[in-house]
Amino acid sequence: MPAVNDADIRRVARSLLVEQGPDAMTLRAIARELGITAPALYRYYESRDDLVAAVRTDVCTDLAKDLEAAITDLPDDAGLRFFAICRGFRTWALTHSREFTLVFASPVTAGITSAMQQFGEPVGRIFLGAAGRLLTEYQVLTPPLDLIPPEIRDDLLKFQTELLAVLADSGQNFPAEKLDLGVSYVMIQFWARLYGHVTLEVFNNYPIQITHPDALFDTTLADIGRTIGLIAN
Incomplete structure (x- = not known):
């Protein structure tokens, strides 16, 4: 599994936002882009709402x-x-x-x-x-x-x-x-x-x-x- 960090997750999430809109920012889609499993994202964010809040910031x-x-x-x-x-x-x-x-x-x-x-x-x-x-x-x-x-x-x-x-x-x-x-x-x-x-x-x-x-x-x-x-x- 590729090594990822918080910056990678936010970068991919924002890229999906810009290219496809807010609804595209799903944990599954982000994990797919990063080559990891969706559950691995929970090490960084408790929920999609938390990730979206970070991207908002x-x-x-x-x-x-x-x-x-x-x-x-x-x-x-x-x-x-x-x-x-x-x-x-x-x-x-x-x-x-x-x-x-x-x-x-x-x-x-x-x-x-x-x-x-x-x-x-x-x-x-x-x-x-x-x-x-x-x-x-x-x-x-x-x-x-x-x-x-x-x-x-x-x-x-x-x-x-x-x-x-x-x-x-x-x-x-x-x-x-x-x-x-x-x-x-x-x-x-x-x-x-x-x-x-x-x-x-x-x-x-x-x-x-x-x-x-x-x-x-x-x-x-x-x-x-x-x-x-x-x-x-």
């Missing part, structure tokens, strides 16, 4: 590196960098559609949660860190509190607490008083619109044929920016 780490690279040579402007990260996320999703599917468009199961539900993950830290700088340096427009559904206020308050913890861990001197309920609401809506647009484009699920998707994305991003008092550069 690898994908998120690489995505975070891509997003960091997207802003490396930009001026030190919070708005410019935030929108560059948004564009970088779209570019990565379009060129890594099956990895995007695994991390951002697969049902949440035990032990495997959305990358954006774990703010301490590399991707969550980049988005939230950039948002923190944006809130520090810009005056974000927020809706009146009576327009925020009372049913989601507890969720928004929890989000505030988690966000402040991440920002503190990242070393940002973020003024906590700027993160009120309205700002939390705007941030969640921003992500929903960005994610929704990218998902439609990745899966080609627009209700009409879009011949210039770049233009649609740019105008959508600019519109979101104007809604909260920013202009997408």
Whole structure:
């Protein structure tokens, strides 16, 4: 039996993901590619879910590196960098559609949660860190509190607490008083619109044929920016 290690297993699993999609990452298929028996994989992972979670982590780490690279040579402007990260996320999703599917468009199961539900993950830290700088340096427009559904206020308050913890861990001197309920609401809506647009484009699920998707994305991003008092550069 060939000698294998954890890196080999994750490499083959990710190769199957990229070539065939998330469902192809079975222990049997991975073992076959490595020339070993499926039970041998249990020395490294207790279940397929554990292996998939490890691959997710690898994908998120690489995505975070891509997003960091997207802003490396930009001026030190919070708005410019935030929108560059948004564009970088779209570019990565379009060129890594099956990895995007695994991390951002697969049902949440035990032990495997959305990358954006774990703010301490590399991707969550980049988005939230950039948002923190944006809130520090810009005056974000927020809706009146009576327009925020009372049913989601507890969720928004929890989000505030988690966000402040991440920002503190990242070393940002973020003024906590700027993160009120309205700002939390705007941030969640921003992500929903960005994610929704990218998902439609990745899966080609627009209700009409879009011949210039770049233009649609740019105008959508600019519109979101104007809604909260920013202009997408």
